[in-house]
Amino acid sequence: MIERVPMSKNGHTRMREELLRLQRVDRLEVITAISVAREHGDLKENAEYHAAKERQSHIEGRIMELKDKLGRAQVIDCSSVSCDRVIFGTVVTVEDLDSGQEIVYQLLGPDESDVKKGSISVLSPWGRAMLGKSIGDEFEVKTPSGVRLLEVIDIEKGSEA
Numbered sequence: 172m173i174e175r176v177p178m179s180k181n182g183h184t185r186m187r188e189e190l191l192r193l194q195r196v197d198r199l200e201v202i203t204a205i206s207v208a209r210e211h212g213d214l215k216e217n218a219e220y221h222a223a224k225e226r227q228s229h230i231e232g233r234i235m236e237l238k239d240k241l242g243r244a245q246v247i248d249c250s251s252v253s254c255d256r257v258i259f260g261t262v263v264t265v266e267d268l269d270s271g272q273e274i275v276y277q278l279l280g281p282d283e284s285d286v287k288k289g290s291i292s293v294l295s296p297w298g299r300a301m302l303g304k305s306i307g308d309e310f311e312v313k314t315p316s317g318v319r320l321l322e323v324i325d326i327e328k329g330s331e332a
Contacts, residue, residue, distance in 0.1 A: 179260060186240065186282065193233060198227075249279075249329035261277070262327040262328070277290040277329045
């Protein structure tokens with residue numbers, strides 16, 4: 172059974188663009204760099220050649236990884252999700268019941284999440300704890316500093332990340 176990778180439409184587009192850049196630009200540049208480095212002679216002591224070969228390995232690995240993720244992608248339009256419960260793509264406002272602090276996150280796929288930009292992975296401990304909750308529901312999240320008790324304050328449709 173294929174494990175699907177949830178991602179927003181914009182996340183899918185960005186990943187496709189990265190794949191195309193790697194295939195059409197970066198791959199060709201590194202092939203040229205390898206060719207030029209070969210012309211410098213002895214490959215055993217040729218640092219340029221070894222650096223280019225290492226970069227080629229990284230590029231090819233990333234291409235394979237992106238192809239795999241795109242092949243398993245479950246693309247979700249975040250602007251058309253239901254706001255009855257916390258699901259992929261929704262923007263969730265929670266209140267820390269100990270401190271009273273309000274926190275806002277959009278639940279996105281693991282490759283799209285960026286806490287600094289206000290998004291977390293739907294597969295993270297926070298994301299998993301919030302999934303399926305409704306406004307007014309309380310839940311616990313285990314963090315490195317201990318267990319936090321939170322309450323869902325609001326659920327909104329997400330914009331495309």
